Amino acid sequence: MVEIRKPIPVAEAVAQVIGHVQRLGTESISLEQSMGRILAEPIVARHNVPPFDRSPYDGFAIRAIDSKGASGDNRVPFKVIGEIGAGYVGGLPVGPHEAYRIMTGAQIPESADAVVMFEQTVETEEGFTIRKPFETGDNISYAGEDASKGEMLIPSGTLIHAGTIALLATFGYADAVVYRQPVVGVLSTGTELLDVSDDLVPGKIRNSNGPMVKAQLKRLGVPYKSYGTSSDDLDACTEVIERALQETDALITTGGVSVGDFDHLPAIYERLGAKVLFNKVAMRPGSVTTVAVLGDKFLFGLSGNPSACFTGFELFARPALLSLMGCTAPYLPYLKAKLAEDFTKPNPFTRFIRAVWQMTGNGVTAAPAGFNKSNAVSSIARGNCLIVLPSGTRGYSTGDEVDLLLIGAEQGAEDWVL
Numbered sequence: 464m465v466e467i468r469k470p471i472p473v474a475e476a477v478a479q480v481i482g483h484v485q486r487l488g489t490e491s492i493s494l495e496q497s498m499g500r501i502l503a504e505p506i507v508a509r510h511n512v513p514p515f516d517r518s519p520y521d522g523f524a525i526r527a528i529d530s531k532g533a534s535g536d537n538r539v540p541f542k543v544i545g546e547i548g549a550g551y552v553g554g555l556p557v558g559p560h561e562a563y564r565i566m567t568g569a570q571i572p573e574s575a576d577a578v579v580m581f582e583q584t585v586e587t588e589e590g591f592t593i594r595k596p597f598e599t600g601d602n603i604s605y606a607g608e609d610a611s612k613g614e615m616l617i618p619s620g621t622l623i624h625a626g627t628i629a630l631l632a633t634f635g636y637a638d639a640v641v642y643r644q645p646v647v648g649v650l651s652t653g654t655e656l657l658d659v660s661d662d663l664v665p666g667k668i669r670n671s672n673g674p675m676v677k678a679q680l681k682r683l684g685v686p687y688k689s690y691g692t693s694s695d696d697l698d699a700c701t702e703v704i705e706r707a708l709q710e711t712d713a714l715i716t717t718g719g720v721s722v723g724d725f726d727h728l729p730a731i732y733e734r735l736g737a738k739v740l741f742n743k744v745a746m747r748p749g750s751v752t753t754v755a756v757l758g759d760k761f762l763f764g765l766s767g768n769p770s771a772c773f774t775g776f777e778l779f780a781r782p783a784l785l786s787l788m789g790c791t792a793p794y795l796p797y798l799k800a801k802l803a804e805d806f807t808k809p810n811p812f813t814r815f816i817r818a819v820w821q822m823t824g825n826g827v828t829a830a831p832a833g834f835n836k837s838n839a840v841s842s843i844a845r846g847n848c849l850i851v852l853p854s855g856t857r858g859y860s861t862g863d864e865v866d867l868l869l870i871g872a873e874q875g876a877e878d879w880v881l
C-alpha cells in the first residue's frame with residue numbers, strides 16, 4: 464500500500480534543516496581567494512581610515528586663520544612654499560600666509576587646517592590669492608572619518624564580496640580567516656536520463672537537473688563533486704550514494720523521492736540509517752522534497768521535476784549550505800510586490816511561482832514567467848524570483864501584494880532608468 468505522507472509547513476521544514484546544521488571549521492586563505500567566502504572573524508579596524516588627515520582636492524593647504532576677511536574687494540595673498548603629491552609629506556610647518564600646493568590624497572602639512580581648491584584661487588608670481596574666508600577643517604578629510612581604530616566594522620558570518628575585500632586590503636589582511644566550504648556531491652537519479660550531448664530516443668530525456676543544481680551551487684560559490692546519473696536501480700544507486708557520502712560533506716540527489724515503484728531514495732535512506740527530517744512539505748512545486756541527515760551530513764533529496772528541484776534547492780539546500788559555511792544571512796532576499804496577473808487557482812499548499820519582477824511606475828510588480836507546473840523548465844530559465852502565494856482557499860488577483868524571493872542579482876536590467 465502506498466505510504467501516506469504528512470506534509471509539514473515550509474517554515475517548519477526550513478527550521479528543521481537549519482536546526483541540524485553543524486558549522487564547518489575555519490581556515491586561513493589568501494585575500495585573492497576569499498571572494499564569496501564567509502568571514503570567520505569580524506573585521507575590526509586595525510588603524511584609522513584614512514590613517515592621516517589628507518586633502519580631498521587638488522589645491523593649496525593653508526592656515527584658515529590667514530584667510531579671515533578675504534572678499535572680492537580684498538583678495539588675500541599666499542606664498543607657496545612647496546608641493547606635496549599623494550604619497551609624500553611636506554617637510555615644513557605652514558607659516559602665516561604660506562601654503563603648500565597639495566594633491567588629492569596627500570597628507571595635510573603641519574599647521575595647515577584647510578584646503579583651497581585650485582578653482583577658488585587666482586595665481587600670482589609668489590603663489591595665489593583667494594576671495595573668501597575658510598574655516599578650520601574646510602576641505603580636510605580627517606584621519607578616522609571612515610573607520611576609527613578598534614571599531615567593529617563587519618561581523619563574523621558575513622559574505623565576502625568586492626567591498627569586503629577592499630576593506631580587508633585596507634587593513635593589510637593578505638590572508639582572511641573564513642569558514643571552510645562543504646564539498647557537495649550531486650547525483651541525478653533516473654533510468655530515463657540522457658547526458659546533455661545525447662540525442663533523444665523514445666522515453667528518455669536529457670538530464671537538466673544535474674547541470675542546474677551544479678550551477679546553483681556555483682552561484683553560491685560552493686564546490687561540488689559530480690556523480691553523474693544513476694539508473695533507478697536500488698543497489699547501484701545505494702552504492703553511488705554510499706561512495707559519495709564518503710567523499711563529500713553533503714549530497715544532493717535529484718529524482719526518486721516520491722512514491723513510485725522506482726523511487727528508491729526512501730529505501731536508500733533506510734538502508735543507510737539516515738534520519739529523514741521530512742519527506743513531504745506543504746508547498747508546490749517540491750512537495751516531495753526530502754531532507755535526511757546521516758551523522759553531520761545532509762542528504763538533500765530534491766524532486767526530479769525541474770521546477771520542484773530548483774525550488775527545493777533554493778528553499779532548503781541553499782540556507783543549509785550557507786549556514787554550514789557560517790553565513791549568518793543564509794536566506795533568499797525578499798521584497799513585496801504587486802501581482803501583475805491574476806492567479807485564481809486556490810491551493811492547499813504554499814505556491815512558489817517562477818516569475819519575473821521589475822520596477823515600474825506602479826512600484827515593484829511580479830508576473831509568472833510562463834508555464835509554471837512542477838515539471839516546467841522554461842519558466843526557471845525566464846524567472847528572476849519566486850512569487851510566494853500562501854496556501855488557502857482563495858485565488859489572487861492583479862494588484863494584490865505578494866512576497867517575492869529574489870534569485871540571482873546577476874540578471875541585470877535592460878534599461879538605465881535613473
Ligand SMILES: Nc1nc2c(c(=O)[nH]1)N[C@H]1C(S)=C(S)[C@@H](COP(=O)(O)OP(=O)(O)OC[C@H]3O[C@@H](n4cnc5c(N)ncnc54)[C@H](O)[C@@H]3O)O[C@H]1N2
Nearest residue numbers: 651653670671672673718719720721726766767768771837
Ligand atoms: N502517486 C503519487 N505520484 C506522485 C506524487 C505523489 O505524491 N503521489 N508526487 C508527485 C510530485 S508532487 C512530484 S514533484 C513528482 C516527484 O517525483 P520524484 O522526485 O520521485 O522524481 P522522479 O519520479 O524521478 O521524476 C519526476 C519527473 O522528473 C523528471 N526528471 C527526473 N530527473 C530529472 C533530471 N535530472 N532532469 C530532468 N528531468 C528529470 C522525470 O523524468 C519525471 O518526469 O512525483 C509526482 N508523483
Ligand code: MOO
Nearest residue numbers: 748749750771837
Ligand atoms: O513535488 Mo511536486 O513538485 O509538488 O509537484
Ligand SMILES: [Mg+2]
Nearest residue numbers: 719721723726
Ligand atoms: Mg518518482
